[in-house]
Amino acid sequence: MTDCKKCGQPAAIYLTRYGLGFCSDHFLEFLRNKVKKSIHKYKLLNPYDRIAVALSGGKDSAVLLHILDSIYSEALDLIGLHINLGIEPSNYSKISLNLARELCSDLGREFYCVDLRKEYRISMDLVEKKEKQLKRSLCGICGTFKRYLLNKYSLELDCEKIATGHVLDDEVSVLLMNMINGNVEQLVRTGPNLIAKNEIMITRIKPLYEISELETMIYAQFANLKIQDVECPYSKGASSLKYKKLYLMFENQLPGLGITFLHNFHKKILGPLQEYYQTTREKVRICAICGGPTSETVCAFCNIRKILTRNE
Numbered sequence: 636m637t638d639c640k641k642c643g644q645p646a647a648i649y650l651t652r653y654g655l656g657f658c659s660d661h662f663l664e665f666l667r668n669k670v671k672k673s674i675h676k677y678k679l680l681n682p683y684d685r686i687a688v689a690l691s692g693g694k695d696s697a698v699l700l701h702i703l704d705s706i707y708s709e710a711l712d713l714i715g716l717h718i719n720l721g722i723e724p725s726n727y728s729k730i731s732l733n734l735a736r737e738l739c740s741d742l743g744r745e746f747y748c749v750d751l752r753k754e755y756r757i758s759m760d761l762v763e764k765k766e767k768q769l770k771r772s773l774c775g776i777c778g779t780f781k782r783y784l785l786n787k788y789s790l791e792l793d794c795e796k797i798a799t800g801h802v803l804d805d806e807v808s809v810l811l812m813n814m815i816n817g818n819v820e821q822l823v824r825t826g827p828n829l830i831a832k833n834e835i836m837i838t839r840i841k842p843l844y845e846i847s848e849l850e851t852m853i854y855a856q857f858a859n860l861k862i863q864d865v866e867c868p869y870s871k872g873a874s875s876l877k878y879k880k881l882y883l884m885f886e887n888q889l890p891g892l893g894i895t896f897l898h899n900f901h902k903k904i905l906g907p908l909q910e911y912y913q914t915t916r917e918k919v920r921i922c923a924i925c926g927g928p929t930s931e932t933v934c935a936f937c938n939i940r941k942i943l944t945r946n947e
């Protein structure tokens with residue numbers, strides 16, 4: 636049996652990719668140090684920043700808040716920001732909300748919830764009913780809701796930045812998807828540190844950018860985090876899941892492919908692509924309905940909401 640590299644006790648986990656074994660405490664320390672390195676490398680945080688952490692109730696965002704809280708206990712003002720998407724099947728939203736709230740209360744951190752139903756009279760259940768009229772995938776619309784609300788409310792809560800729980804697997808599979816489909820606009824907006832271009836947008840950071848989903852899964856287990864274990868009822872058929880599977884197939888054949896791809900994209904491709912694209916890029920405009928950022932006259936959130944609340 637392998638021993639922990641740090642303390643010599645029997646290892647609770649062996650990481651094939653690094654050829655290292657760790658007991659549970661030293662695995663937690665190992666992962667926190669890895670996140671800390673990414674934070675320094677990409678200059679994600681400043682001391683005493685007020686950071687909104689997007690909390691879904693799932694493992695990645697729970698691990699993100701737990702790690703930031705462990706590394707920067709006093710040095711960061713962290714606030715959990717949850718969006719109640721209004722998904723009743725399997726009690727999905729109710730369970731997610733309770734888990735997110737409970738985690739903040741356990742860590743003694745502020746918690747804020749935006750309720751789509753109460754605030755905007757819309758929900759993902761309603762989106763599912765009107766999917767045909769919306770002509771977009773459920774997850775695509777859900778993504779629009781989340782981006783819009785996280786931006787709006789983290790600004791209202793006086794935060795400097797919003798941190799999201801995107802992990803390596805998410806980043807690589809989205810890159811793959813956008814490259815295969817030629818979505819240049821999306822490609823130039825990727826990376827661990829998306830700096831706000833004006834005062835109606837907030838800087839978005841991804842401290843788990845170089846952490847795999849397997850690692851967050853082990854962290855959540857060793858740190859005894861309570862997380863959502865029910866799959867979202869609307870996730871079936873999501874194209875992001877198909878690309879994630881594709882990426883994992885590559886990763887199994889060539890371990891380390893994901894992180895190499897991400898590093899090379901970030902170091903060698905993203906810069907020139909952004910420079911080129913900057914010249915043709917449209918300016919950010921202000922939505923005529925809500926005053927939020929948009930590239931059209933009305934933002935995607937307001938357009939979707941208009942369709943959903945028609946004939947009310």
Ligand code: SF4
Nearest residue numbers: 773774777867869870
């Ligand atoms: Fe939203 Fe899709 Fe995630 Fe469900 S699986 S929460 S619909 S993005």
Ligand code: ZN
Nearest residue numbers: 639642658661
């Ligand atoms: Zn140990």
Ligand code: ZN
Nearest residue numbers: 922925934937
């Ligand atoms: Zn709008």
